[in-house]
Amino acid sequence: xxxVIQSPRHEVTxxxxxxxxxxxxxxxxxYLFWYRQTMMRGLELLIYFNNNVPIDDSGMPEDRFSAxxxxxxxxxxxxxxxEPRDSAVYFCASGLRGGYTFGSGTRLTVV
Amino acid sequence: xxxxxxxxxxxxxxxxxxxxxxxTSSKTLYGLYWYKQKYGEGLIFLMMLQKGGEEKSHEKIxxxxxxxxxxxxxxxxxxxxxxxxxxxxxxxxxGFQKLVFGTGTRLLVSP
Numbered sequence: 001x002x003x004v005i006q007s008p009r010h011e012v013t014x015x016x017x018x019x020x021x022x023x024x025x026x027x028x029x030x031y032l033f034w035y036r037q038t039m040m041r042g043l044e045l046l047i048y049f050n051n052n053v054p055i056d057d058s059g060m061p062e063d064r065f066s067a068x069x070x071x072x073x074x075x076x077x078x079x080x081x082x083e084p085r086d087s088a089v090y091f092c093a094s095g096l097r098g099g100y101t102f103g104s105g106t107r108l109t110v111v
Numbered sequence: 112x113x114x115x116x117x118x119x120x121x122x123x124x125x126x127x128x129x130x131x132x133x134x135t136s137s138k139t140l141y142g143l144y145w146y147k148q149k150y151g152e153g154l155i156f157l158m159m160l161q162k163g164g165e166e167k168s169h170e171k172i173x174x175x176x177x178x179x180x181x182x183x184x185x186x187x188x189x190x191x192x193x194x195x196x197x198x199x200x201x202x203x204x205x206g207f208q209k210l211v212f213g214t215g216t217r218l219l220v221s222p
Binding site: 033091 | 142144146153199207210212214215
């Protein structure tokens with residue numbers, strides 16, 4: 001199994017631009033999580049899905065952030081418009097109850 | 112405020128020494144997860160604890176769950192440089208697989 005695949009690995013964009021982060025979970029996993037990690041705030045849960053349905057999006061910082069999971073094999077996290085304070089490493093994780101596998105993350109830099 | 116507090120925040124130990132990292136929850140735990148993160152990389156699952164008093168081991172790492180105290184500890188025996196990294200505890204705080212993480216403990220092992 002290739003594990004949880006995130007793309008791109010690195011993204012540098014200008015303030016105000018739209019950014020889309022992608023995640024392919026492990027086949028058969030019914031939970032998918034999006035996290036953001038910064039030095040100041042640590043690892044924050046943004047949103048998570050169960051069977052493609054958003055369960056809790058209370059961690060999404062603002063309306064500028066949106067996440068979708070159109071099918072069991074794909075999810076996106078979109079930021080529009082992006083701001084410098086969105087710079088962070090964004091992780092996707094998937095799993096069944098009892099253990100979750102993380103992707104390698106997308107390092108986002110907004111200048 | 113953080114729902115999961117880890118202590119210590121950072122730790123430097125000499126190779127061969129034992130060490131313990133603690134994770135304390137402000138709420139009832141429905142599952143406690145330990146992950147390790149190497150600098151600049153994704154999180155690697157170590158183990159999950161569900162029942163009070165449960166103890167699991169993987170190589171030289173042992174984790175215990177004290178459900179009554181809402182606390183877990185991670186113990187490393189005879190530390191090695193390969194143990195260096197950030198250790199994160201995560202917990203399902205509401206029983207719905209909403210996995211949130213603690214503040215992390217940075218471990219350095221000196222030769």
